[in-house]
Amino acid sequence: MVDFGFLNLFSYTYTYFGLFLFSLLTSIVVPIPTFPVLAATVFFLNPWIAALIFIIGSVIGEIIGYFTGVGTSKLLKRFKTNKFRKRRIISKIETLLKKRGFLVLTILAIVPLPMNSLGIAAGIVRYKKLKFALGLIIGRIFRIYVYTIIVLLGIRIFN
Secondary structure (H helix, E strand, O other): OOOOOHHHHHHHHHHHHHHHHHHHHHHHOOOOOOHHHHHHHOOOOOHHHHHHHHHHHHHHHHHHHHHHHHHHHHHHHHOOHHHOHHHHHHHHHHHHHHHHHHHHHHHHHHOOOOOHHHHHHHHHOOOOHHHHHHHHHHHHHHHHHHHHHHHHHHHHHHO
8 A cells, every 4th residue: 555644644534524624724725735635535535525525625715715805805995006016917817807717717726726816816806706616616626536536547557
């Protein structure tokens, strides 16, 4: 069996709840690669249930990031942001999300990047909540289940 060290201990000790907390926290504040943790859970947990729980935690974390962005937009309105470079950046993000927002969100949810910044940006420009959540869910389902399939295929090949 492959030894993942602390990841095996983590997944064996905290199981599904720990996986949920890990995915939630990595979506909110901690930019840790999620693939090794998901790979380690395959040895101790049902991989499909673990993937589903991982998706749920990740999506909830991103929605928290979205509402953080909404709060930030209220704060930015208090200050005269027209004089700052931030206003140009916000308007570029707003234009991108208005033109191709759903596609951009879905693709960025698939790519393994720290996505919380996108959730905050979508909240700042007040992107539609339902479209944000739907794009995020579709992208995360695709990404996490592809990870799970890769791990399971790897186990079959190397066993």
